Amino acid sequence: MSETATTELPFRERLRENPRPALLWVGVLGVLLALEIGAITSVAVTVVSGLAGAVASAAAAVLGGPVVPSIGGAIDGALTSAAHVADGLPSLLSRDVIPNQGYQTPDGTWHGTFLGLEPKYAWLLRLVLVYAYMFAFLWWCWRGYRVYVRHYRFADWTPRDDMVDRLRTHRWGQFGFVVVLLFVGMALFAPAISPTSADQNIYHTSQYDVQYYDADTESVETIAVLDANLDSASRGAGTTNIGPWQYDQYDRFHPFGTMSNPGQDLFTFMAYGARISLAIGLIAIGVSVVLAGGFSMLTAYYKGLVDLSVVFVSDSIQSLPGILLLLLVVAVFQSHWLWEIYNGGLLLALAFGVVYWPGLWRAVRGPALQVAEQEWVDAAKSYGQRSVTTMRKHMLPYLLSYLLIYGSMSLGGVIIGIAGLSFLGLGIDPPTPEWGRAINTGQDYVTTPAWHISLIPGILIVIVVTGFNALGDGIRDAMDPESEGEDAGAGATASGGGA
Amino acid sequence: MSEELLTESRQTTAEPLVEVNGLKTYYDTGGMLGSQPVKAVDGVDFSIARGETLGLVGESGCGKTTLGRTLVQLETATDGEVLFDGRDVTTLSGSELKKWRRNAQIVFQDPESSLNSRMTVGEIIREPLDVHGWPNFTVAVDDPQDRSVSLSGDGTLTDDDQADITVAVGDDDQTVAVREGIPMDESAVKVSTTERGSSVTVSLSVGVSKSRLRRARVRELLKTVGLQEEHYYRYPHQFSGGQRQRVGIARSLALEPEFVVLDEPVSALDVSVQAKVLNLLEDLQEQFGLTYLFIAHDLSVVRHICDRVAVMYLGHIMEIGETEELFQNPKNPYTYSLLSAIPDPDPETTRERVTLRGTPPSPRNPPSGCPFSTRCPVKIRPTEYRDIDEQTWEGIELLGDILRNREQQSVGVRERAKRLLGLETGFDDIVDVVEEVFMPETVETEQSAAERSMADDERLEAALSDVPATVKTHIETAVELIEAGDESQAHQLLTDEFGSVCEHESPEHHPVSDTGRASYCHRHRSEYDEPEPVFDSHLDHD
Numbered sequence A: 001m002s003e004t005a006t007t008e009l010p011f012r013e014r015l016r017e018n019p020r021p022a023l024l025w026v027g028v029l030g031v032l033l034a035l036e037i038g039a040i041t042s043v044a045v046t047v048v049s050g051l052a053g054a055v056a057s058a059a060a061a062v063l064g065g066p067v068v069p070s071i072g073g074a075i076d077g078a079l080t081s082a083a084h085v086a087d088g089l090p091s092l093l094s095r096d097v098i099p100n101q102g103y104q105t106p107d108g109t110w111h112g113t114f115l116g117l118e119p120k121y122a123w124l125l126r127l128v129l130v131y132a133y134m135f136a137f138l139w140w141c142w143r144g145y146r147v148y149v150r151h152y153r154f155a156d157w158t159p160r161d162d163m164v165d166r167l168r169t170h171r172w173g174q175f176g177f178v179v180v181l182l183f184v185g186m187a188l189f190a191p192a193i194s195p196t197s198a199d200q201n202i203y204h205t206s207q208y209d210v211q212y213y214d215a216d217t218e219s220v221e222t223i224a225v226l227d228a229n230l231d232s233a234s235r236g237a238g239t240t241n242i243g244p245w246q247y248d249q250y251d252r253f254h255p256f257g258t259m260s261n262p263g264q265d266l267f268t269f270m271a272y273g274a275r276i277s278l279a280i281g282l283i284a285i286g287v288s289v290v291l292a293g294g295f296s297m298l299t300a301y302y303k304g305l306v307d308l309s310v311v312f313v314s315d316s317i318q319s320l321p322g323i324l325l326l327l328l329v330v331a332v333f334q335s336h337w338l339w340e341i342y343n344g345g346l347l348l349a350l351a352f353g354v355v356y357w358p359g360l361w362r363a364v365r366g367p368a369l370q371v372a373e374q375e376w377v378d379a380a381k382s383y384g385q386r387s388v389t390t391m392r393k394h395m396l397p398y399l400l401s402y403l404l405i406y407g408s409m410s411l412g413g414v415i416i417g418i419a420g421l422s423f424l425g426l427g428i429d430p431p432t433p434e435w436g437r438a439i440n441t442g443q444d445y446v447t448t449p450a451w452h453i454s455l456i457p458g459i460l461i462v463i464v465v466t467g468f469n470a471l472g473d474g475i476r477d478a479m480d481p482e483s484e485g486e487d488a489g490a491g492a493t494a495s496g497g498g499a
Numbered sequence B: 001m002s003e004e005l006l007t008e009s010r011q012t013t014a015e016p017l018v019e020v021n022g023l024k025t026y027y028d029t030g031g032m033l034g035s036q037p038v039k040a041v042d043g044v045d046f047s048i049a050r051g052e053t054l055g056l057v058g059e060s061g062c063g064k065t066t067l068g069r070t071l072v073q074l075e076t077a078t079d080g081e082v083l084f085d086g087r088d089v090t091t092l093s094g095s096e097l098k099k100w101r102r103n104a105q106i107v108f109q110d111p112e113s114s115l116n117s118r119m120t121v122g123e124i125i126r127e128p129l130d131v132h133g134w135p136n137f138t139v140a141v142d143d144p145q146d147r148s149v150s151l152s153g154d155g156t157l158t159d160d161d162q163a164d165i166t167v168a169v170g171d172d173d174q175t176v177a178v179r180e181g182i183p184m185d186e187s188a189v190k191v192s193t194t195e196r197g198s199s200v201t202v203s204l205s206v207g208v209s210k211s212r213l214r215r216a217r218v219r220e221l222l223k224t225v226g227l228q229e230e231h232y233y234r235y236p237h238q239f240s241g242g243q244r245q246r247v248g249i250a251r252s253l254a255l256e257p258e259f260v261v262l263d264e265p266v267s268a269l270d271v272s273v274q275a276k277v278l279n280l281l282e283d284l285q286e287q288f289g290l291t292y293l294f295i296a297h298d299l300s301v302v303r304h305i306c307d308r309v310a311v312m313y314l315g316h317i318m319e320i321g322e323t324e325e326l327f328q329n330p331k332n333p334y335t336y337s338l339l340s341a342i343p344d345p346d347p348e349t350t351r352e353r354v355t356l357r358g359t360p361p362s363p364r365n366p367p368s369g370c371p372f373s374t375r376c377p378v379k380i381r382p383t384e385y386r387d388i389d390e391q392t393w394e395g396i397e398l399l400g401d402i403l404r405n406r407e408q409q410s411v412g413v414r415e416r417a418k419r420l421l422g423l424e425t426g427f428d429d430i431v432d433v434v435e436e437v438f439m440p441e442t443v444e445t446e447q448s449a450a451e452r453s454m455a456d457d458e459r460l461e462a463a464l465s466d467v468p469a470t471v472k473t474h475i476e477t478a479v480e481l482i483e484a485g486d487e488s489q490a491h492q493l494l495t496d497e498f499g500s501v502c503e504h505e506s507p508e509h510h511p512v513s514d515t516g517r518a519s520y521c522h523r524h525r526s527e528y529d530e531p532e533p534v535f536d537s538h539l540d541h542d
């Protein structure tokens, strides 16, 4: 009966009985978090202020009147101070701790950079450390799961274990996972991995200075970033061109080179652009996954008229070319308050969500119908389980993996779609960095020495989209080993290109 | 459980628990072009006594599963009533229906599909308990002075003699009794009373959490169905089919139902485990006084476990009665045919095997009159054709059947459209069909090239050469109609001419033995011969 006695304990008590592994794990996790507390809170503040901004402008639009500005102001103030607090918090891996900006005196020494390293190496060191930190953090989370399985879980086996095992040997899926992580890391740690910050290099270039050693005057001079950028912009043949992995005349290092007018650092542009792409992609896919998942369960559970009406709605949406719908949204809402949130990003994300859910719903409708036919759904009905609970407990777990698969595959499509819109000059408004616009601005220079402006973002988009598809493949094979080799993903990839 | 025990328990509790009157369940499959609903259950009446096991047998597609599912309200009845303890449950909805569901549970056929494989066995069995907030702690207070009683603290007051907790109020102390189904010690219940004049307030607190009780209950159920407590945290994948079916049974028993529908509970299992699960079901019935509706297509299993059997065909109950009696001496022509297919262990009876022609008609478009009339080997013939030889009669029936089938197929959208457009969908060669129907032996073997080159009317003449003149004229008219493309008219003609009461009127359930057995067949009417001698003469004839 001792077996019974232990199985009787709730999780909390199991923890109390054998706290060592858990404490150890939490301790290390705490240290890891503390190292980057500044970066983490600033990301959190960014997200919260984005949301608050959305809510505030929605409120302003809906309610109007004098009340809102004061509330909005209060929230704004609170957020600004939160942002200051976040900035004040130390982050081990930041540009302040490992600076890569400095100037070289004729004797060859570097001033202002981390340990007097060449900016190239200082930047590289920071980049490597940031990614090392991220992978260490994830590895520690995985360890946490293992600790839970070994010490605190009752079941000696769950169906999830098999999935995890299969994913562990799935190289293609792992490739996708790593690519997606690199992309997500780029977005999350954009301030830390960029050679310079977006504020300095993109938004408020006239307010910042850069120091450099002027060989003519033989002294250290200062120039506004605005002017430095203009001087070092890549404009193709015959003029200035700062290609990938080069320094400009102000001793600034550009891993991806510079852009054309007004000459921003391309890597910084891409890193912050990744944030936009990821945010819009996640919101769009989130919206369509929720819609598709919800509708697929409703239609599979109730069938009949509910099914028919959703078929009708989704067919209507699908019969319109997605890109046209998006263009329409952009055109109609251009001066609407919704457009102001995130430079049109939120609206675009919602529009993408609406365009994408019918495809996703079609993809999961079959599995949903299949699950609804299972006798355990009838069983739940037979003892009076509520329909919503039945869908959540007995259908959703089986659809989640499908949603994840198709969601991750469509995410690549959304990223391409936004890039496509920006390429057409319609997506995210400048100066907010967006990958598609980088391609757009660079397209005149493709045949010149400034080819990098278009090519690098283009290649990155291809890699990221491939990565999301590979991840989707991996999840699919992990979930259902029989499907290996089938090319179910091809359709989702192909349909992914919104533009 | 031994036979005697079963008989005894049946006799002591003969009042019906479930009574079904005129029950119909139709499905509207939502086809286009105004298709007919599927008449899965088309008017059945029967009752199941408390503690009894009623078997429900029939070929697949006869509606037995739909009937079972309608009884536990998984399907909505189209018409008729299901009285459970005298209350019509087809009209229940909302919380009333949910409350009633505790009483009637179902065990599904496929143990692969009936358990959610993402949940542990413990969670699966526990779910019904969570849904119904079990245990509800109904409290009965026994007060010798019969004062008005109120309750504070945990639980709700009830007059039910099935209360979870019974408190007997004494002069200066109270005794507490906890119902057997709840795995809780009396000492966990703290009771105090305050008296005020002619009223008494009982305050009660239960010292164990509900979720702990539910877990304990699940472990108890696991043991009850022959599994182990440690299986609580295992997943269905880790079990064999038989073990999974036990989990399904445990889940259906969790809420302590009175009535359980067993939908082919062992047909998906290995033969070696079937017997074990059947024994378990019998033991559970004895232990908890359960009433079963046992749906099966394996007749020997039914014979083994059921007190009474109902035989279903095309949405109707053809015969219903005591198991042994029915198996030994089937009265209904359908039962007779069905049972003739299983080898009789008793060598004394020389029942010959009856092979039925064709397949059952579609429940979307059942025949008029008796549902079995399209295949019945002993169908009543019109008086003027009583003496026609077997082969001719067989031919007439077959021809009618073919026409009927074609009519049914034409229910398909394409055929219908073709017909609407006036396109040809007729026979390739009706004469071939007539030849095959009326001279089955000669067709394959002797038909020579010369014969095949004969003109159609000559071949028809040859095919019908053995057919009596009275029949022949009608067949020829029918063939003409078919050749003119009017098949339904031809079918109508055959039905009018050769049809009988079997096609024209629905039979009634006639009592066919003194134990209350009933059979749905016209042949039990005094003016006709009983089915059995007719069968005998037919089989002798062959």
Ligand code: SF4
Pocket (backbone or CB within 6 Å): B332, B333, B334, B370, B371, B372, B373, B374, B376, B377, B378, B379, B380, B502, B507, B520, B521, B522, B523
């Ligand atoms: S009523 Fe006629 S067709 Fe039906 S079973 Fe009886 S004899 Fe056969």
